[in-house]
Amino acid sequence: MNPSLNRIKDSLLAGQPIVQIVSFEEKRVEGFLKKLCQQTLKNQNYYAWDSRNGLSLGETPIPDSVSPARALDAALAVREPAFFVFRDLTPRLRDSLDLIRQVRECYLQFKNSRKFLFLLSPDDYLPASLKKEIDIIQFELPDYEELESLFNKFLDSLAKAGAQVQLSEEEKRNFVTAVQGLTLDEAYKAYMKAFQGQTRIHIGMIEKIHLEKKQLILKENVLEYFTHVLTMDDMGGLDKLKDWLLKRKKAFSKEAREFGLDKPKGILTMGVTGCGKSLASKVIATLWNLPLFRMDMNLVYSGIAGAPEDVFARSLKTMDSVAPAILWIDEIESGISDKSTDSSSSRILGYFLTWMQEHTSEIFIAATANRIDLLPAELLRRGRFDQIFFIDLPTRKEREEIFRIHLTKRSNDLNDFNIPQLAQITKNWSGSEIEQVIISGMYEAFADNRKLQEDDLFVIFGSSVPLATTMEEQIKKVRSWAHNRAVRATTDKEY
Ligand SMILES: Nc1ncnc2c1ncn2[C@@H]1O[C@H](COP(=O)(O)OP(=O)(O)OP(=O)(O)O)[C@@H](O)[C@H]1O
Numbered sequence: 001m002n003p004s005l006n007r008i009k010d011s012l013l014a015g016q017p018i019v020q021i022v023s024f025e026e027k028r029v030e031g032f033l034k035k036l037c038q039q040t041l042k043n044q045n046y047y048a049w050d051s052r053n054g055l056s057l058g059e060t061p062i063p064d065s066v067s068p069a070r071a072l073d074a075a076l077a078v079r080e081p082a083f084f085v086f087r088d089l090t091p092r093l094r095d096s097l098d099l100i101r102q103v104r105e106c107y108l109q110f111k112n113s114r115k116f117l118f119l120l121s122p123d124d125y126l127p128a129s130l131k132k133e134i135d136i137i138q139f140e141l142p143d144y145e146e147l148e149s150l151f152n153k154f155l156d157s158l159a160k161a162g163a164q165v166q167l168s169e170e171e172k173r174n175f176v177t178a179v180q181g182l183t184l185d186e187a188y189k190a191y192m193k194a195f196q197g198q199t200r201i202h203i204g205m206i207e208k209i210h211l212e213k214k215q216l217i218l219k220e221n222v223l224e225y226f227t228h229v230l231t232m233d234d235m236g237g238l239d240k241l242k243d244w245l246l247k248r249k250k251a252f253s254k255e256a257r258e259f260g261l262d263k264p265k266g267i268l269t270m271g272v273t274g275c276g277k278s279l280a281s282k283v284i285a286t287l288w289n290l291p292l293f294r295m296d297m298n299l300v301y302s303g304i305a306g307a308p309e310d311v312f313a314r315s316l317k318t319m320d321s322v323a324p325a326i327l328w329i330d331e332i333e334s335g336i337s338d339k340s341t342d343s344s345s346s347r348i349l350g351y352f353l354t355w356m357q358e359h360t361s362e363i364f365i366a367a368t369a370n371r372i373d374l375l376p377a378e379l380l381r382r383g384r385f386d387q388i389f390f391i392d393l394p395t396r397k398e399r400e401e402i403f404r405i406h407l408t409k410r411s412n413d414l415n416d417f418n419i420p421q422l423a424q425i426t427k428n429w430s431g432s433e434i435e436q437v438i439i440s441g442m443y444e445a446f447a448d449n450r451k452l453q454e455d456d457l458f459v460i461f462g463s464s465v466p467l468a469t470t471m472e473e474q475i476k477k478v479r480s481w482a483h484n485r486a487v488r489a490t491t492d493k494e495y
């Protein structure tokens, strides 16, 4: 049962004659109200008013009721129990003391006569003078069941039209979760765009739905939407992290809740630069089939979108509305730290901690940090993140995997390379540095009009020094910090 609808019922049962409903979804809300009218009053006295059509009872217009004042008078004159739904009346109350007076009269008269007034609008404005008399209910977005039934209707009609539906049960669920956070209309449109005219329905079409969500998010300019391209196979090594993520693949499913699992909150990856922290955030989204949004803390602080704390709070609300999704906060220490004396950053920290504690939306945070010593202890306390992973420089075996990934990605034949040897001589090199060497080597080869050779790589290795050598002290520090506080992302130990 829809929780907002329950709250409306509670209001009516408590004898509350006027309820304000805040929602963009007029059609959907009224669908519920019509049923509720039948259930509560056992009659069809469902009146609706808007400023173009005036008041009508079902399909029957009530004469001379376009003006809201006349319509309210007509409602006052009705003698039987009835529902009156006024669309977008509340914004008009702003500058009309007369209308406010009439609403108050309705309150007094309806109170004991089983007549109910619903003020329906996307706007949550209500004059202060009426706040005591009126319950305000934010009508929640459609829940899983509602969206599932929409999706099933869609599938039925597609199947009737002769389309082949090639979806497993799990894939069907993915299509339903993909539209969570959208209104019913938006979800309908997203499905239309993805499926219209298609003869074969498959999981690949989910990308179109993620794109629809992106449109929604782009209105917030500190959040950036990423389309998924990187998979687990693009990430070398890090077996422990991979294992953790795989185990939680269905973490946001209904089954997981029914089984009694709590929603995962998020992970923090910290460690040496260029070893795959950002990469891991992208991989989670693909693996879990959830949209990925990156919050740019520099943009939050830039002030271009407004006061930083307001922008931050608004963005988290936006995230709530597109759940389930991954919120990626890269280099979190640059935005959320207690080392700064700036008051907006301490307010942001406070807000973030509260949100982490209290939000009920299915948002998984993938945060990364380089300088974890800058992070406030409250943020690292047990129970905030599900796990803190330490990503160290790759081990020898991991470097082999990284070589294979990046050589193959750029169309090289692995048989031309002695991978174990390459891994052997690149001790202390980060994944990103290995990738860069391959890219530089390919430029050399391309200029000479030939394929990349192992020797190209050896030459570059011989003439460069990895960052880890110049930053030895810092890396030692990071390792010793991580020792007791974080879980190594790798089980392998042989560097
Ligand atoms: N384990 C890995 N497997 C495959 N590629 C890797 C790995 N680690 C790093 N890379 C390559 O290096 C690039 C940079 O890595 P990434 O951005 O994830 O590093 P980071 O840990 O976030 O570093 P920084 O602290 O500098 O932001 C990746 O896009 C990827 O191409």
Ligand SMILES: [Mg+2]
Binding pocket: 277, 278, 279, 330, 368
């Ligand atoms: Mg990074």
